[in-house]
Amino acid sequence: MSxxxxxxxxxxxxxxxxxxxxxxxxxxVDMRALSLAETTxxxxxxxxxxxxxxxxxxxxxxxxxxxxxxxxMVEIDDKPGALNRxxxxxxxxxINVEYMYASLGSRSxxxxxxFRVQDYKAAQASLRGAGIQVLSQDxxxxx
Amino acid sequence: MERYYQPEIECASREQIREIQxxxxxxxxxxxxxxxxxxxxxxxxxxxxxxxxxxxxxLCKLPFLSKADLRDAYPYGLVGMPLKxxxxxxxxxxxxxxxxxxFYTQHDIDLWEDCCARAIVAAxxxxxxxxxxxxxxxxxxxxxxxxxxxxxxxxxTVPTSSGNTERQIMFIRDxxxxxxxxxxxxxxxLAETMKEMGLSPEEIPLKAGIFGAEAWSEEMRQSIQxxxxxxxxxxxxLTELSGPGVAFECSAQSGMHVNEDHFIPExxxxxxxxxxxxxTQGELVFTSLDKEAFPLLRYRTRDVCVLTREKCSCGxxxxxxxxxxxxxxxxxxxxxxxxxxxxxxxxxxxxxxxxNYQIVVDRxxxxxxxxxxxxxxxxxxxxxxxxxxxxxxxxxxxxxxxLGIKAKVSLVAPKSIxxxxxxxxxxxxxxxx
Numbered sequence: 001m002s003x004x005x006x007x008x009x010x011x012x013x014x015x016x017x018x019x020x021x022x023x024x025x026x027x028x029v030d031m032r033a034l035s036l037a038e039t040t041x042x043x044x045x046x047x048x049x050x051x052x053x054x055x056x057x058x059x060x061x062x063x064x065x066x067x068x069x070x071x072x073m074v075e076i077d078d079k080p081g082a083l084n085r086x087x088x089x090x091x092x093x094x095i096n097v098e099y100m101y102a103s104l105g106s107r108s109x110x111x112x113x114x115f116r117v118q119d120y121k122a123a124q125a126s127l128r129g130a131g132i133q134v135l136s137q138d139x140x141x142x143x
Numbered sequence: 144m145e146r147y148y149q150p151e152i153e154c155a156s157r158e159q160i161r162e163i164q165x166x167x168x169x170x171x172x173x174x175x176x177x178x179x180x181x182x183x184x185x186x187x188x189x190x191x192x193x194x195x196x197x198x199x200x201x202l203c204k205l206p207f208l209s210k211a212d213l214r215d216a217y218p219y220g221l222v223g224m225p226l227k228x229x230x231x232x233x234x235x236x237x238x239x240x241x242x243x244x245x246f247y248t249q250h251d252i253d254l255w256e257d258c259c260a261r262a263i264v265a266a267x268x269x270x271x272x273x274x275x276x277x278x279x280x281x282x283x284x285x286x287x288x289x290x291x292x293x294x295x296x297x298x299x300t301v302p303t304s305s306g307n308t309e310r311q312i313m314f315i316r317d318x319x320x321x322x323x324x325x326x327x328x329x330x331x332x333l334a335e336t337m338k339e340m341g342l343s344p345e346e347i348p349l350k351a352g353i354f355g356a357e358a359w360s361e362e363m364r365q366s367i368q369x370x371x372x373x374x375x376x377x378x379x380x381l382t383e384l385s386g387p388g389v390a391f392e393c394s395a396q397s398g399m400h401v402n403e404d405h406f407i408p409e410x411x412x413x414x415x416x417x418x419x420x421x422x423t424q425g426e427l428v429f430t431s432l433d434k435e436a437f438p439l440l441r442y443r444t445r446d447v448c449v450l451t452r453e454k455c456s457c458g459x460x461x462x463x464x465x466x467x468x469x470x471x472x473x474x475x476x477x478x479x480x481x482x483x484x485x486x487x488x489x490x491x492x493x494x495x496x497x498x499n500y501q502i503v504v505d506r507x508x509x510x511x512x513x514x515x516x517x518x519x520x521x522x523x524x525x526x527x528x529x530x531x532x533x534x535x536x537x538x539x540x541x542x543x544x545x546l547g548i549k550a551k552v553s554l555v556a557p558k559s560i561x562x563x564x565x566x567x568x569x570x571x572x573x574x575x576x
Contacts, residue, residue, distance in 0.1 A: 005526065007525075007526035009556065009557075010556070011554075011556050011559075038528075039528065039532055041553045041554065042531070042554045042555075044526060044528055044531075046526060063556075063557055063558055064557070065519050065521050065524045065557050066521075066524070067521075067524055067525060067526055069526040116526070
């Protein structure tokens with residue numbers, strides 16, 4: 001089980017990001033993590049929510065182009081060296097990280113890292129084998 | 144089985160067509176000489192009289208008429224009949240400057256509608272068909288022309304005119320419309336909308352479309368045909384000559400038969416005015432053979448195309464004109480290079496982008512810039528920035544190899560480019576020269 005990330009196409013110009021957050025806000029969508037990637041003329045907003053299908057429908061109705069991608073959402077300690085340890089394991093499994101971003105956990109002392117890798121199942125197995133908590137979509141409800 | 148509206152004319156031998164043209168041309172030149180002082184003066188300046196025009200071979204002796212002449216002579220200067228005998232005017236859509244007004248007698252309207260009827264029958268139309276005319280009605284010739292043609296064929300005619308897309312689709316579904324007539328860009332929009340509504344080609348009753356009044360690419364035809372599950376036929380015409388139906392496509396879908404019993408086409412070098420041989424690209428010129436009220440001789444259309452006289456599989460004998468590559472006045476000169484919007488469209492559709500695009504030309508620091516705005520689609524989108532950027536790069540390279548100059552490609556939000564219900568606004572030229 002992985003977490004499904006929503007990616008949305010946005011033009012890189014004033015107000016477009018807000019246009020999207022306005023739609024999400026109006027529909028009471030709670031984002032667990034968010035990152036932006038951009039070129040000079042367009043960008044991609046990537047984020048994690050618990051109610052994925054509902055959010056996709058909301059975005060589609062509002063005219064956005066979006067896609068779903070399985071990503072790894074890993075809970076780590078909010079302290080020096082924690083990220084390094086996880087990356088070490090992913091590296092050992094010879095898995096390439098395409099991109100990643102962070103989000104603070106709601107439990108004190110914890111943080112979340114979101115990894116986009118080609119073979120998320122292999123990465124997940126290797127991390128879980130080492131006792132690291134990899135979240136599933138259902139876990140998001142309880143955060 | 145190929146069907147014809149007027150088989151005795153559409154499939155006449157070349158000798159018969161030639162004879163019809165020779166006869167009509169002599170009469171027409173005399174009619175113009177007697178009734179249109181504006182053109183008579185042009186002939187006199189060139190030292191030509193009606194006696195010099197004995198056959199189609201003498202056509203090249205006659206002076207040209209241009210859009211500028213039509214503006215000069217506006218509104219009545221080129222009218223060849225007393226106004227009491229004229230029953231209608233139509234006017235150009237004004238996409239390329241000042242409007243032109245053309246006049247018709249009842250005879251002129253009849254022959255125009257015959258031409259449109261030939262096009263509808265060539266697209267498979269019979270009196271069993273429901274023909275929805277979604278071209279604009281009014282001054283624009285698209286609506287009235289196809290409406291008249293549809294009546295002549297005996298189709299049940301649905302005169303929706305353009306716009307109100309929801310109502311268009313409602314009629315298509317409720318009345319089981321089988322033939323759709325509109326601009327190709329509006330057909331593409333209707334197709335896109337029906338696809339979004341979840342309608343499969345099998346659920347759409349349409350079987351044929353007659354699309355014209357603007358340049359469109361072969362790729363766009365393919366995309367419309369696939370989405371609507373129809374055969375899409377091109378139709379060509381211009382208000383100055385009557386309207387749609389000057390030429391139309393047959394089942395071969397490889398060029399449009401010019402209605403040569405009414406119009407003689409020539410291809411000329413736009414610079415020198417010299418007549419070019421068949422198969423050579425140049426500017427299309429038409430001589431109308433039996434228009435009474437607006438009898439234009441050697442009218443320069445500014446459309447760039449090629450004529451071919453190879454035998455057509457449909458059995459029609461009239462010369463075929465290729466899909467115009469664009470109008471000489473649609474042609475953009477960017478950094479000294481000739482660019483037609485249709486070339487850009489070809490590259491986009493080849494790479495899987497939709498036909499919703501806009502071309503913005505500007506001048507920055509004395510150098511022309513070419514920006515192509517393309518809408519992102521659900522199919523093209525991924526969470527991978529690099530992949531999208533690579534596709535964008537492929538598009539830039541495709542455009543570079545097609546046009547010979549570099550264009551900037553901007554990916555824009557879906558539906559951010561305004562949809563057109565008539566002629567699409569493809570080009571925004573911001574240069575002030």
